[in-house]
Structure formats: structure tokens, C-alpha cells
Amino acid sequence: MISFEHFKMEDGSPIYTQIILYIKRGIIAGTIRDQDEIPSRRVLSSLLGVNPNTVQKAYRMLEEENLIESRSGAKSFMTVSQIQVDLIRAQLLESNARNLITGMKQMGISKEEAHKLIEKLWD
Amino acid sequence: MISFEHFKMEDGSPIYTQIILYIKRGIIAGTIRDQDEIPSRRVLSSLLGVNPNTVQKAYRMLEEENLIESRSGAKSFMTVSQIQVDLIRAQLLESNARNLITGMKQMGISKEEAHKLIEKLWD
Amino acid sequence: MISFEHFKMEDGSPIYTQIILYIKRGIIAGTIRDQDEIPSRRVLSSLLGVNPNTVQKAYRMLEEENLIESRSGAKSFMTVSQIQVDLIRAQLLESNARNLITGMKQMGISKEEAHKLIEKLWD
Amino acid sequence: MISFEHFKMEDGSPIYTQIILYIKRGIIAGTIRDQDEIPSRRVLSSLLGVNPNTVQKAYRMLEEENLIESRSGAKSFMTVSQIQVDLIRAQLLESNARNLITGMKQMGISKEEAHKLIEKLWD
DNA sequence: GTGGTCTAGACCACC
DNA sequence: GTGGTCTAGACCACG
Numbered sequence: 417m418i419s420f421e422h423f424k425m426e427d428g429s430p431i432y433t434q435i436i437l438y439i440k441r442g443i444i445a446g447t448i449r450d451q452d453e454i455p456s457r458r459v460l461s462s463l464l465g466v467n468p469n470t471v472q473k474a475y476r477m478l479e480e481e482n483l484i485e486s487r488s489g490a491k492s493f494m495t496v497s498q499i500q501v502d503l504i505r506a507q508l509l510e511s512n513a514r515n516l517i518t519g520m521k522q523m524g525i526s527k528e529e530a531h532k533l534i535e536k537l538w539d
Numbered sequence: 540m541i542s543f544e545h546f547k548m549e550d551g552s553p554i555y556t557q558i559i560l561y562i563k564r565g566i567i568a569g570t571i572r573d574q575d576e577i578p579s580r581r582v583l584s585s586l587l588g589v590n591p592n593t594v595q596k597a598y599r600m601l602e603e604e605n606l607i608e609s610r611s612g613a614k615s616f617m618t619v620s621q622i623q624v625d626l627i628r629a630q631l632l633e634s635n636a637r638n639l640i641t642g643m644k645q646m647g648i649s650k651e652e653a654h655k656l657i658e659k660l661w662d
Numbered sequence: 663m664i665s666f667e668h669f670k671m672e673d674g675s676p677i678y679t680q681i682i683l684y685i686k687r688g689i690i691a692g693t694i695r696d697q698d699e700i701p702s703r704r705v706l707s708s709l710l711g712v713n714p715n716t717v718q719k720a721y722r723m724l725e726e727e728n729l730i731e732s733r734s735g736a737k738s739f740m741t742v743s744q745i746q747v748d749l750i751r752a753q754l755l756e757s758n759a760r761n762l763i764t765g766m767k768q769m770g771i772s773k774e775e776a777h778k779l780i781e782k783l784w785d
Numbered sequence: 786m787i788s789f790e791h792f793k794m795e796d797g798s799p800i801y802t803q804i805i806l807y808i809k810r811g812i813i814a815g816t817i818r819d820q821d822e823i824p825s826r827r828v829l830s831s832l833l834g835v836n837p838n839t840v841q842k843a844y845r846m847l848e849e850e851n852l853i854e855s856r857s858g859a860k861s862f863m864t865v866s867q868i869q870v871d872l873i874r875a876q877l878l879e880s881n882a883r884n885l886i887t888g889m890k891q892m893g894i895s896k897e898e899a900h901k902l903i904e905k906l907w908d
Numbered sequence: 909g910t911g912g913t914c915t916a917g918a919c920c921a922c923c
Numbered sequence: 924g925t926g927g928t929c930t931a932g933a934c935c936a937c938g
Contacts (some may be wrong), residue, residue: 422645438645445647456929467735467938508646513656516639522545522561523631524568527661531637531654538650578926590915593928603726611926612836612922656922668891674798676928684891697788702910709839713930714811718911734911735937754892760883768791768807769877770814777900779882784896799921836923 435474558597573619681720819865855877
């Protein structure tokens with residue numbers, strides 16, 4: 417059963433995308449693996465204090481990406497191939513870094529300053 | 540008159556926030572300065588191809604932050620004190636870097652890998 | 663659900679300010695309380711015969727004063743602390759009385775005459 | 786020549802209405818009388834620091850109420866009959882008092898409290 | 909159904 | 924021409 421203990425809701429971005437992102441990042445980190453069971457919509461929605469529809473939407477979109485599979489009964493599982501991991505990893509890493517880079521550039525911050533800033537704020 | 544030549548619309552976030560962010564980043568970069576004239580909502584809206592109200596919303600929110608001064612019938616100007624610049628700079632830099640850091644951490648990426656990635660993608 | 667049955671539109675001042683003022687006065691009067699549900703913009707706009715956007719503007723400004731809490735898709739509620747009540751009460755009472763006083767003074771009306779006039783017109 | 790030394794611009798209501806109101810209150814107070822000369826648009830606009838058009842608009846509306854008369858040359862004069870004074874007095878006094886009363890009532894303030902408040906704030 | 913955003917365009921007060 | 928307000932109504936994300 418995959419865990420949501422490190423999940424923290426932010427506002428600004430929709431909750432369902434936050435759920436999707438949390439799961440994808442877990443996949444990349446290796447904390448969420450192929451065949452892991454995922455909590456039911458009801459369980460997760462009460463755990464996160466959000467509407468069941470919100471969870472359902474996140475799950476549906478992950479299903480459409482073939483990252484979740486519903487099997488007999490109510491249980492659902494992750495279905496993650498190595499190819500998918502690599503793809504998601506590449507996508508997320510790049511988009512994450514690009515966000516920083518374009519922002520820093522628009523603010524006139526040099527690469528060196530950016531490195532320093534990360535060094536300072538990283539834990 | 541402040542320039543919007545480098546403004547690029549993305550989707551995902553509201554247009555008015557993109558305008559606000561563009562201006563704030565310009566302030567930090569030093570390309571937008573105190574007492575600079577800002578384009579009228581008509582001018583900017585036609586320039587960006589958006590509705591005048593969208594521009595107005597961005598301007599009004601900047602006015603609420605005391606970054607813009609506008610009077611009915613007259614041109615509008617930036618009113619940016621050094622204190623504001625410093626504050627905005629700190630806020631934007633930190634949030635920008637934090638986004639990267641928390642994302643990378645959740646993905647199990649080490650600080651060193653993050654630095655490498657930025658090095659690779661910068662430029 | 664807070665009621666707008668006593669709301670009367672005047673002209674001269676923007677509708678959205680009239681809505682704001684009506685709600686603030688209701689807070690002071692105690693007829694609008696913390697956690698009261700507020701009508702949706704659709705409901706109120708059709709009730710008052712104004713555009714939904716006009717209602718939304720009033721609501722948004724009240725939200726910026728932390729008097730309303732709203733989340734997308736959910737109902738909105740008043741969030742009124744006693745401190746806020748006291749503050750608004752002081753502000754509105756004083757401005758209301760000052761308007762009369764400065765007007766009367768400019769017209770050369772004495773305090774006693776003003777009292778008499780109010781006595782005559784009250785009810 | 787009628788004096789504008791006690792004129793104070795507020796924001797919230799249009800400037801031209803403030804000018805009109807100032808003159809009407811002066812009429813009631815007796816400080817502005819029939820046949821008094823009024824400053825030219827140019828003079829008053831520079832005195833108040835507003836646009837000549839704004840002054841012109843105020844004057845035009847007062848002319849439409851037959852309170853101002855343009856005579857030979859550029860000079861204009863007040864033309865105020867006792868009937869007009871009485872009418873304006875009644876209108877302004879009542880509207881001024883009614884504003885306070887309806888406001889106070891909506892805030893759940895009793896007549897006695899209103900009297901006390903005026904007593905406290907009057908000079 | 910609810911709020912958030914956006915378009916398209918109008919009128920007004922003011923400069 | 925400029926900002927402030929408003930109408931009329933649309934689409935979307937969300938619950």
C-alpha cells in the first residue's frame with residue numbers, strides 16, 4: 417500500500433494535480449513501485465481531507481497514463497514499467513529545472529548565483 | 540514606458556498572474572524601475588492579444604501591492620521603492636528555488652545531481 | 663445563509679461597494695455572523711438583478727479583508743472575528759457620523775439643530 | 786467673488802459633484818449669496834488643481850439648476866432666490882440626515898447611541 | 909452547483 | 924486617451 421504520509425497540500429495548483437505529481441515523484445524516487453496497492457478513493461479522500469471526486473480525477477488521469485490498474489474487486493495497483501519510470505523521470509526533472517532556469521534568467525540572476533542559492537536553501 | 544517584448548504567454552497559470560510575474564521579475568532584473576510609465580490597458584491588451592479586463596486585473600493587483608500608481612484619466616506609473624525590490628526579490632528567488640528543491644527531494648535527487656542538471660540545461 | 667431582503671440599491675456609488683457596505687453593516691448589526699453561509703454569486707446576482715461579476719467583485723474584496731472564505735466548488739462562508747467586528751464598527755460609525763457633521767457644519771447648521779433634525783426624521 | 790478656501794477634495798465621489806455640493810452648502814450657510822461672482826473655470830481649476838473640464842461640468846450643472854448665470858464677458862454670477870435656498874436647504878439637510886439614519890439603523894445603532902456619537906465627534 | 913478566469917464591449921468621469 | 928465600473932455570457936476546475 418503506497419503511503420501519503422509526506423503529502424502536503426499547497427494551494428495555487430489544483431489538488432488532483434498535486435496528487436498526480438506526488439505519485440509520479442514517488443515513482444521516480446523508488447518509493448512507489450510496480451504492483452504497489454493504492455488506497456481506495458474513499459480512504460485517500462478522507463486521509464487528505466478532500467472531496468472523493470478530486471481523488472477519483474487524479475486516479476482516472478493516472479489510469480489514462482497506464483500507471484494505475486483496477487483489478488478484481490475495489491483494489492487498484494500501480495503498473496509501472498521501467499520505460500515509464502525513465503520517461504516520467506526525464507519529463508519531471510527537466511520541467512522542474514527549466515522552471516527554475518527561466519525564472520532566474522528573467523530575474524537577471526546568473527547561473528552561479530542560482531547555484532549558490534540552491535546550496536543555501538537545500539536543507 | 541516599460542516593455543513587454545520578452546513576454547511569452549504560457550498556459551496553465553492565469554494570464555493576469557503571468558503579467559504580474561513578468562513585471563515583478565522585471566523589477567528584480569532592473570529593467571523595470573520606479574516611475575516608469577506602464578502601457579494603458581488598451582495598449583497592453585492589444586499587444587498581448589488578451590482582453591483589456593485581464594490586463595486591468597493584473598494592474599489592479601499590482602496597485603494593491605503599491606507597485607503601480609494610477610489615476611483615472613491619467614497615465615499610470617510604477618512606484619517601486621528599494622525596500623519593495625528587496626522584498627520581492629527575496630520572495631521570488633526563494634519560492635523559485637524552493638520549488639526546485641522540494642521537487643528534486645521528493646524525486647530522490649541529490650543536491651549534486653540537481654546542480655549537474657541545472658548546469659546541463661542552463662542556456 | 664445571510665439574507666439580502668433589506669438590501670436596496672442606490673445609484674451614485676458602485677454596486678459592489680453597496681454590497682460590501684451592506685454586509686459590513688450586517689456584521690455590525692449582528693445579523694451577519696461568523697461562519698454564516700453567503701449566497702453564491704449566481705444566486706445573489708439574480709436576486710439583486712445585477713451581473714454575477716459585480717457580485718464576485720464585492721465578494722473578492724471582502725475576501726481580501728478576510729471577511730469571506732471561499733474555495734472553488736464549495737460554498738462560501740463569513741469568517742468574522744470579534745476584533746474585525748470592533749474595527750469595522752469603529753470605522754463605519756465614525757465615517758457615517760463624520761459625513762453628517764461636516765455636511766451640517768458646511769451648511770452652518772448648529773449641533774442642536776442637527777440633533778433636532780435627526781430626532782424628527784428618525785423613524 | 787465666492788471663496789473656495791474651505792474646499793477639501795475627498796476621493797470616492799466625483800470632483801464635480803463635490804464642487805456642486807460645496808456651493809450648495811455655501812448657499813445654505815449664507816456664505817454664498819445671490820449675485821456673488823464666481824471664479825472663472827480657469828481660475829478655479831488651477832486653484833483646486835483639477836482639470837478645467839471638471840469645473841466646467843460642475844458649472845454647467847449648476848446653470849441647469851438656474852443657480853449660475855453667465856453674463857456679458859466671462860464673468861458668471863450666482864442667481865439664488867429665497868425659494869431656491871429653502872428648497873436646497875430642505876433637500877440637503879434631509880438627505881444628509883437620512884444618510885446617517887439609514888446607515889445607523891442598518892448597523893443596529895439606536896437613536897440614543899447616534900445622538901451620543903454625534904455629540905462626541907462634533908468638534 | 910460553485911468559484912476562477914476570460915472575452916467582448918459598453919458608459920462614465922477625468923485628463 | 925485613460926482608468927473605473929458594469930453588463931452579458933462563456934469555459935473550466937473543482938466538489
